[in-house]
Amino acid sequence: MEDELASLVVIFTEFYYWITIPLMFLIHVGFCMYEVGASRYKYHTHTLMKNTMLIPLVTITFFFFGWWIYFAFVNGPWIIGPLVDAPHATPWSEMMGTHMGNAVQQDGLTVADHGWWSRINGVFWAAFLLFSWTAASIVSGSVIERIRPSAFWILAILIGSVTWIIDAAWGWSWNGWMVQKLGYHDAYASGVIHAIAGGFALGILMVLGPRIGKFTADGTPRNINPHNPWLVTIGLFLIYTGFWGFYVACNIPIIDVYGGLMLDVEGKSFFSATNIYLQPTTLSAITLNFLMSLSGGLLVAYMVSKGDPFWTYSGGLAGVIAASAGNDLYHPIQAMLLGGCGAFVAYKMHYWVENRFKIDDAVGAVAVHGYAGFFGVVVAGFMLWGYPSSPFEGYATISPWGQFIGAVIMFFVLGLIPAWIVAKILHGMGVLRIPREIELVGLDINHESQRSTDADEVAQAIRDEAG
Amino acid sequence: MSTGLVDNWLNVDTFGAIYPFVGTEGFLAIVGIALWIGWHIWQIKAESTEFQQDLDNIRKQGGPGAVLDEEVSRETKDVVGR
Numbered sequence: 001m002e003d004e005l006a007s008l009v010v011i012f013t014e015f016y017y018w019i020t021i022p023l024m025f026l027i028h029v030g031f032c033m034y035e036v037g038a039s040r041y042k043y044h045t046h047t048l049m050k051n052t053m054l055i056p057l058v059t060i061t062f063f064f065f066g067w068w069i070y071f072a073f074v075n076g077p078w079i080i081g082p083l084v085d086a087p088h089a090t091p092w093s094e095m096m097g098t099h100m101g102n103a104v105q106q107d108g109l110t111v112a113d114h115g116w117w118s119r120i121n122g123v124f125w126a127a128f129l130l131f132s133w134t135a136a137s138i139v140s141g142s143v144i145e146r147i148r149p150s151a152f153w154i155l156a157i158l159i160g161s162v163t164w165i166i167d168a169a170w171g172w173s174w175n176g177w178m179v180q181k182l183g184y185h186d187a188y189a190s191g192v193i194h195a196i197a198g199g200f201a202l203g204i205l206m207v208l209g210p211r212i213g214k215f216t217a218d219g220t221p222r223n224i225n226p227h228n229p230w231l232v233t234i235g236l237f238l239i240y241t242g243f244w245g246f247y248v249a250c251n252i253p254i255i256d257v258y259g260g261l262m263l264d265v266e267g268k269s270f271f272s273a274t275n276i277y278l279q280p281t282t283l284s285a286i287t288l289n290f291l292m293s294l295s296g297g298l299l300v301a302y303m304v305s306k307g308d309p310f311w312t313y314s315g316g317l318a319g320v321i322a323a324s325a326g327n328d329l330y331h332p333i334q335a336m337l338l339g340g341c342g343a344f345v346a347y348k349m350h351y352w353v354e355n356r357f358k359i360d361d362a363v364g365a366v367a368v369h370g371y372a373g374f375f376g377v378v379v380a381g382f383m384l385w386g387y388p389s390s391p392f393e394g395y396a397t398i399s400p401w402g403q404f405i406g407a408v409i410m411f412f413v414l415g416l417i418p419a420w421i422v423a424k425i426l427h428g429m430g431v432l433r434i435p436r437e438i439e440l441v442g443l444d445i446n447h448e449s450q451r452s453t454d455a456d457e458v459a460q461a462i463r464d465e466a467g
Numbered sequence: 468m469s470t471g472l473v474d475n476w477l478n479v480d481t482f483g484a485i486y487p488f489v490g491t492e493g494f495l496a497i498v499g500i501a502l503w504i505g506w507h508i509w510q511i512k513a514e515s516t517e518f519q520q521d522l523d524n525i526r527k528q529g530g531p532g533a534v535l536d537e538e539v540s541r542e543t544k545d546v547v548g549r
Contacts, residue, residue, distance in 0.1 A: 002480070057503075060503050063499075064499060064500055064503070090496075091492075091496040091500075092492035092493040093492070094483060094492065096492075097486045097492075098485050098486045099484050099485065100479060100480075101483070102480060102481050102482055102483050103472075103482060103483030103484075148514065149510075150511045153507070154507070434518065435518055435521075435522055437522055437525050437526075438525070440531035440535070441525060441531050441534045441535060441538075445524070445525070445534070446517065446520070446521055446524075452541070
């Protein structure tokens with residue numbers, strides 16, 4: 001790179017995305033703490049490992065095919081057009097390794113591609129990857145204490161490296177077919193991460209069934225309380241913290257909106273941050289709206305749950321999720337009100353579904369992410385009705401029906417249905433759920449027995465030494 | 468002998484990929500994917516073995532009820548802490 005200003009823009013963008021990655025790492029730390037806190041002590045080791053090992057599995061599969069899907073599937077494919085070439089995103093691309101941006105070595109890549117992608121590809125890939133972990137991790141909590149880790153990891157790869165990234169290609173890219181044809185708008189991922197993950201979790205839970213002892217013989221649910229509520233709340237606090245990185249990663253930090261790469265208006269320049277649809281927004285806007293929607297969620301969740309810490313914290317999260325689809329454009333007080341509504345919807349829906357359908361969602365993930373996310377996508381259709389969904393001409397405008405169809409695609413088509421089908425297959429093969437006897441005595445029985453034996457031996461040795 | 472295309476840093480403006488063995492990316496992708504699938508096969512077998520051992524132990528001790536009773540009695544006696 002020879003031009004100082006252009007280099008500064010590229011390297012600033014590279015650094016910007018890099019900063020979001022360790023911040024989003026905290027989401028995963030939070031989910032792990034949350035799950036361990038929510039599980040009973042005889043399941044801790046497997047619960048922790050189940051969530052931890054999705055990190056390498058989703059990472060390598062996202063390298064092998066997830067990243068390519070994002071660019072290749074924007075047209076469906078074959079919904080509005082064919083597969084799109086994405087030579088910088090294949091696992092054999094030079095652009096997926098250390099590269100100085102010159103010397104074209106592969107077909108399909110220009111020198112201009114090299115200049116940009118050699119610097120941005122890795123950090124942009126990682127920012128999307130951390131979203132993938134989040135999607136899989138949301139599912140992880142709801143199925144604790146009875147799913148086989150091997151089955152969960154297959155399902156984690158399905159959502160983390162396949163279905164969520166298909167929905168991102170369709171509805172969370174500047175040229176996705178849902179944006180073009182439905183006017184779909186979901187700036188901070190109410191649908192593309194949360195609704196799909198909630199729907200996906202529900203699809204598994206429908207096949208997996210409840211934990212032993214969750215329901216009485218007449219179907220009345222019992223409370224299986226978190227083993228350590230304080231670890232749960234710290235976990236949720238960490239998820240809030242990581243959410244800052246998540247929000248910032250949804251933006252592109254600096255673009256000349258009138259420039260040649262975008263609207264190409266001669267003689268004019270307007271440098272701004274944009275959302276993923278390349279519509280101008282500001283970090284200030286999303287900071288205001290993030291905090292106000294979080295606050296709305298916390299206030300209402302505290303009220304409806306009568307001060308229950310688990311639901312108050314979860315309600316804060318549901319508040320942010322419910323406003324996220326339009327948090328690039330909402331007024332902060334609108335974000336607060338929608339956040340409150342999202343928390344209310346999540347809380348009420350969780351208990352209604354639990355009672356009516358006997359679904360045992362151990363951490364309320366389907367409610368907090370799925371129902372609040374679905375609500376957030378749909379309500380954005382009313383709030384932003386008539387706004388252009390893109391700066392580019394010929395795209396549909398934002399509408400309630402476009403958003404409703406979008407929410408159905410996220411929650412059901414790419415969430416619940418694929419999860420249900422794969423869970424059914426795994427169930428049919430007898431590898432979805434842990435054996436009943438092991439579930440009764442605790443999944444960590446081996447580890448616990450060994451720890452016990454070790455401790456007894458040490459205690460005996462000390463006693464012998466004491467004489 | 469050199470594993471990469473970099474001979475010196477004076478002409479960095481002409482460099483493309485600078486990792487070693489440029490041109491082997493396709494092969495590396497095949498190796499990576501094979502290792503990923505192999506890991507799943509190994510893990511599923513290991514998990515089945517672990518569960519089978521757990522089930523054998525539980526049955527040897529008289530079933531899940533007996534294991535839970537033993538656990539309660541162990542906690543009551545507090546063998547470790549005494």
